[in-house]
Amino acid sequence: MSGAGKSTISGLLEQRLRDAGAKVEVLDGDVVRTHLSRGLGFSKEDRDENIRRIGFVCELLSRHGVIAIAAAISPYRAVREELLARIANFVEVYVECPVEVLAQRDVKGLYKKAMAGEIGNFTGISDPYEPPLAPEITIHSSRETPQESVDRIWATLERLGLVSIDRSALAHHRPRN
Secondary structure, X not given: OOOOOHHHHHHHHHHHHHHOOOOEEEEEHHHHHHHOOOOOOOOHHHHHXXXXXXXXXXXXXXXXOOEEEEEOOOOOHHHHXXXXXXXXXXXXXXXXXXXXXXXXXXXXXXXXXXXXXXXXXXXXXXXXXXXXXXXXEEEEOOOOOHHHHHHHHHHHHHHOOOOOOOOHHHHOOOOOO
């Protein structure tokens, strides 16, 4: 949901992947809404269309050897599952955070306005959020630092065989006596 840490975690993961030599792009939800999805509102249909557009770009990037990280609010399970079925190596990372913590973190005051009824269709307040049923990893951003989250995501990517570290330098290192 908004303020859970998606952009922060994605930025750190992007840098770690780049440092490892990967080509990577982050599709941040706010940036995508400004450029690719301008004109879409926050109805269920528009939210679904926004996520489908993000998924389409991720699919194109991944087909060309670019790791795509989507850091966007994707409130509806059916669209996520649709993309999961279409995109190779789709790894679902659920960034979970209690609404109370999100409201405390919210520097823009959006949660306060949404809870007061001043903002309609606000995910997790006046609009539903359907958590994933079986994400590859769940990040608890209220209980771990962004770097700990990235380390856990990296470990999951290693376990899935999607990233690895070059251990050859370690194999050639001989400790001094």
